[in-house]
Amino acid sequence: MRKKEITSVVDTIAGRSAPGGGFSEHTGTPFRADATAMAILALKTAGSHLHLLESARSRLVSEQLADGRVCLAKDQLQAFWPTALALLAWNGSYAYRKHRDLAIHFLIGASGKHWKKKENSPLGHDPSIKGWSWIEDTFAWVEPTALVIMALRLSGYAEHARVSEAVHLLMDRQLPGGGWNYGNTIVYGQELYPQPESTGMALTALAGKVEKREIARSLDYLKSQIRSTRTPLSLGWGLFGLGSWGDRPAEARRLIVECLSRQNKFGAYGTTLLSLLVLAYKANGGFLDAIS
Amino acid sequence: MKYSGKMIQFNTSISRRDFIRKFLKGYFGLTFGAMLTGCHLRETQSAETFIAKAPDYGIDLASIIKAGLSELGASVQEIKGKRILLKPNLVEPHRGAGHINTNPLVLRGAIEAFKSFKAAEVIVAEGPGHYRDTHLVLEESKMIDVLWEDRIPFVDLNNDQWFATPNLGGTTKLQHLILPATLQKVDWIVSMPKMKTHHWAGVTLSMKNLFGVMPGMFYGWPKNVLHREGIEESIIDINTTVKPHFAIVDGIVGMEGDGPIMGTPKNAGVIVMGRNLLAVDATCCRIMGINPFRVGYIAGSEHKLGPIRENVIRQRGEKIESVRVHFELLEKIHAHRGLR
Numbered sequence: 080m081r082k083k084e085i086t087s088v089v090d091t092i093a094g095r096s097a098p099g100g101g102f103s104e105h106t107g108t109p110f111r112a113d114a115t116a117m118a119i120l121a122l123k124t125a126g127s128h129l130h131l132l133e134s135a136r137s138r139l140v141s142e143q144l145a146d147g148r149v150c151l152a153k154d155q156l157q158a159f160w161p162t163a164l165a166l167l168a169w170n171g172s173y174a175y176r177k178h179r180d181l182a183i184h185f186l187i188g189a190s191g192k193h194w195k196k197k198e199n200s201p202l203g204h205d206p207s208i209k210g211w212s213w214i215e216d217t218f219a220w221v222e223p224t225a226l227v228i229m230a231l232r233l234s235g236y237a238e239h240a241r242v243s244e245a246v247h248l249l250m251d252r253q254l255p256g257g258g259w260n261y262g263n264t265i266v267y268g269q270e271l272y273p274q275p276e277s278t279g280m281a282l283t284a285l286a287g288k289v290e291k292r293e294i295a296r297s298l299d300y301l302k303s304q305i306r307s308t309r310t311p312l313s314l315g316w317g318l319f320g321l322g323s324w325g326d327r328p329a330e331a332r333r334l335i336v337e338c339l340s341r342q343n344k345f346g347a348y349g350t351t352l353l354s355l356l357v358l359a360y361k362a363n364g365g366f367l368d369a370i371s
Numbered sequence: 372m373k374y375s376g377k378m379i380q381f382n383t384s385i386s387r388r389d390f391i392r393k394f395l396k397g398y399f400g401l402t403f404g405a406m407l408t409g410c411h412l413r414e415t416q417s418a419e420t421f422i423a424k425a426p427d428y429g430i431d432l433a434s435i436i437k438a439g440l441s442e443l444g445a446s447v448q449e450i451k452g453k454r455i456l457l458k459p460n461l462v463e464p465h466r467g468a469g470h471i472n473t474n475p476l477v478l479r480g481a482i483e484a485f486k487s488f489k490a491a492e493v494i495v496a497e498g499p500g501h502y503r504d505t506h507l508v509l510e511e512s513k514m515i516d517v518l519w520e521d522r523i524p525f526v527d528l529n530n531d532q533w534f535a536t537p538n539l540g541g542t543t544k545l546q547h548l549i550l551p552a553t554l555q556k557v558d559w560i561v562s563m564p565k566m567k568t569h570h571w572a573g574v575t576l577s578m579k580n581l582f583g584v585m586p587g588m589f590y591g592w593p594k595n596v597l598h599r600e601g602i603e604e605s606i607i608d609i610n611t612t613v614k615p616h617f618a619i620v621d622g623i624v625g626m627e628g629d630g631p632i633m634g635t636p637k638n639a640g641v642i643v644m645g646r647n648l649l650a651v652d653a654t655c656c657r658i659m660g661i662n663p664f665r666v667g668y669i670a671g672s673e674h675k676l677g678p679i680r681e682n683v684i685r686q687r688g689e690k691i692e693s694v695r696v697h698f699e700l701l702e703k704i705h706a707h708r709g710l711r
Contacts, residue, residue, distance in 0.1 A: 108532060151588055155549070157596075158589050192599070201570075201704075213591035217599050220592065222503070261501055261592050267570055267704055269633040272465050276504045310506035344519050345506050349530065 081336050085125075085360050088339060088353050092118050093128035095350050100138035104349040112142055112149050114350040116164035120370045121354035124361045139165045140178050147185030157215040160223050162186060163230040167370060170233050183234055186211070186227050187241050191219025203265025209241065210248040220262035221252050221277045225284035232284075233367055246288045249281050257296030273297075275304045279316030283366045286323035298324055306330075309338045311348055315355035323365030335360045416678050418650035419443055421687040422658070422694055423642045425623050432480030432642070436619060437487060439644040442687040445617075451489035453558035456496050457481055458615075460564045460580045463501035463632055464511035470626045470636040473563050475517040477621040477642070481563060482521055496553055498528030498583050500593045501632075505529060526553045529587035540608030542671075543600035548612050549589045559616040560584075562648060566625035566639055566655055568698055572602050573666045573706045574659065575631050576652040577618035578676075581609045603668035610648060610676055618651040619644050622658065627698035641694045649677035650684045657681065660697030661710045 097103045101115035119135050122128045142165075143149050144156070149165040151158040166182045169175035191212035196205055210219030211227040224245050231242050252262050258273025259281040265271070278301050285294060301320055305328060308314045318331050328334070335356050342348055348356075362369035421439040425432065440450075459473035478495065485493050495518060499508045505527040509515040518525050531551035538545050554560065564580035572579055582594050582605070590596040597605035622641040626634040641658060645651035649672050653663035663669045663679045673679045681691075700707035 104530065155589060212595065213587075214589070214595055217591055217595035220595070222592070266633070267629055267701070269629055271632065272463070274502060274504075275507070276502070308507070310504055310510060312504035313507050341506075344515065345509070346525075 081332055081360075084336055084339060085357060086127075088357055089122065089125045089127045091347075092121055092350055092353050092357070093131060096131055096135070097138075100134035100141075102135060102350050104351065105347065110138065111350075112139060112151060112161040113164050114354075115139055116161060116168035117351045117354035119168040121357040124358055124369055136169060136172065136175060139168060140175065143178055143181065147181035147183075148189075149182065158213075159185075159189070159215055160211075160213045160226070163211075163223070163226040166230040166234060170371065179234060183231065183236065186231065187236075187239065189215070190241075191224075192217060193219065201267045202263065203270075204263065205251050208244060208248040208251055210245045218262075219248060221249065221259050222261065222280050224248055225280040228284040228288075229367060233371055237288075246285060249285055250289060250293065253281070253294065253297060256300070257298075258300035259297065273300055275301060275308055275313035275317045277316075279313070279318070279320030282320030283316065283323045286365055286367075291324060294324070298326060302326065302328075306334070309334070309341055310345075311338055311352035311356050314338050315352070315359045318359045319362065319366040319369075322362055323367075325364070327362075327364060332360055416674070417683045417685070418645060418647035418677050419685040419687055420643060420645035420647075420651050420654040422654065422689040422691065423644075424640055424689055424694060425642045426640045428474050428476045428623055432477055433483035433487070435642055436480045436484035436644070439619070439642065439688070440484060440488060443644060443646060445488065445646075447488050449488075450485060450559075452491045454492045454494070454556065455485045455490045455559045455561060456494055456553065456557040457485075457561050457563055458496055458580065458583060459514065460575075460583065461497045461499050461508050461512050461514060462583070463499065464508050466511060469512075470567075470624050470634075471565070471632055472512045472514075473565050473621045474623065475512065475514045477619070477623070478514065478563060479517045479521065481561065481619055482517075482523055485561075492524075494524045494526060494553070494557070496526040496528050496531075496551070496584075498531075498551070498585065498587055500582060500587075503529070503587065503592055526551070528553065528584050529592075531586060533586055533589065536612060538608050538612055540604075540611035542604040542607045542611075545596075545600060545608065548608065549586060550613065551584060551586055554584065554613065560613065561617045561619060562615050563619045563621065565631075566620050566622035566637075566641075566643070566659065566698075567630040568627050568634060568659075568700065568707065569631050570629055570704045571598075571706055572606070572668065573710055574652070574656060574661060574669075576655045577615070577620055577648040578606050578610050578652050578668065578672070581606070581613055581615060584613060585609065603671065606668045607672055607675070610672070615648055617644070617646055618648045620651060620655055622655065625659075625698065627659075628701055629704065635699070637696070637698055639694070639696050639698075641689070647677040649673070649679060653679035653681075654684060654686070654691065657691045658695055660695060661700075665710050 097110040102118040148159040190209040210224035259277040528551040562577040569575040620643040622639040627637040628634040656663040
């Protein structure tokens, strides 16, 4: 039953291939770089519809700009966050080495805005630490930083100084009570709430880079949430976060199937979400293990 | 039209007082200019707002909203056949913290009201500011139950198709704004915020609520570009460009203190409505015991987006004095200082 459902999801993803290569987020909508990268990872991991992969990877190449970035749209240069996803999608394919190198060069040269913390700042975190932003020329946040760490680690840059500093950023943004949110910890003396998705992504990026005791409270938070989580982004990244540290729940696949069934209520999930769930279903541990 | 401008860095260190000063300085020029365009001035110098007492969420909210629509001159003839987009505030949901977001029952009341006025379609749309997982936002806020039971479509504005349009406000340095395509497919955009204090902007009401129409995939989470450009400046630009049609404010249980997330529930027991969002927000400020002229983006919007002076806002329903309840402001929060 579960296998059948996942096969159906994989077919749905494949059915969203876009004219000219790549994938769209929903049936009938245009190509999107993030949907394409995630679909490549999901189909490759599922070992299905493999004939679509090369044209999809090539489409990402056609979207890459001279400086290495891959944007959400070619005339929206500031929205460069899909670059890390493209790097993951090109991973393991020698034919795309040049494009990978270009993307790596871009990412290592890019950073969110950062500044020395003012003495009277109401913010709890240290804004001087470099990470990555969603959008060019804005502040560095947890999820884009985690994504780039994953992409650079998979590309052989695990020990690069930018990765080390970004790990430092994630640890600085960990909430005192455990977990992560988008990236603020304490504002005007109040600790903010954690979120399962951000926590899962941060834990995935940090696996093997910090001691377990340093993130133990975040694992506890995520464990307390995961069994009641049935939405794709939070469940997918939550499972990867736990799996990266050897704590994947035994009922992970059942949770994923239940999450998929909730499309009856929510409507059809986007390609990025379905791909994340396929990857989480196929994985036994962390995200990087699943896609490498 | 596609966006072709380059993002320009903006000095975000401007203080609220600097902001007000800047706009008061520009006010005289604007007023003189408006004399030359008397029609525009008349449209923006008077407005009506409607206040209803609503002690709790268990009462017939649809009837209140229908009464408000009627009091404000909206008729079946006007709304019949129109596609209505309801934009609640679902910035960040947490179980047991319902005072963060627009209550689903207020949304349901609005759905019923617009349907009873023969709207062709009512949809709900939001681009949550702090969460990428919009499904989780709908679930934790319990909004999904209303949408599901009432069979109301929902659009995630963070991930919608998009279009770029010139920034008509010109207050930030953004040349264009990127907006969700769904906004082009509806006739009315109805802002449905929660009545809250805000630790960066002073208050968050119907105008600030429109941050949620800006797609996260182009502005980041939490709407990073708008924070860089200046929250107050961005509010003015978005409202000038999007031109929302109506506001319904959930002030039944609002939030005071360290809003918009970490504040405490405040029973204000009101629904506030109006066609002019600036006038609605000014009225809400007065209900909250806040001087709207001291909220930077509200003061800075006068004449440009509508009136804020009490004597040119015709009050329907309850009097402000009869529902006024002071929302707590915190001295430690810079944006709260001097707001009374």
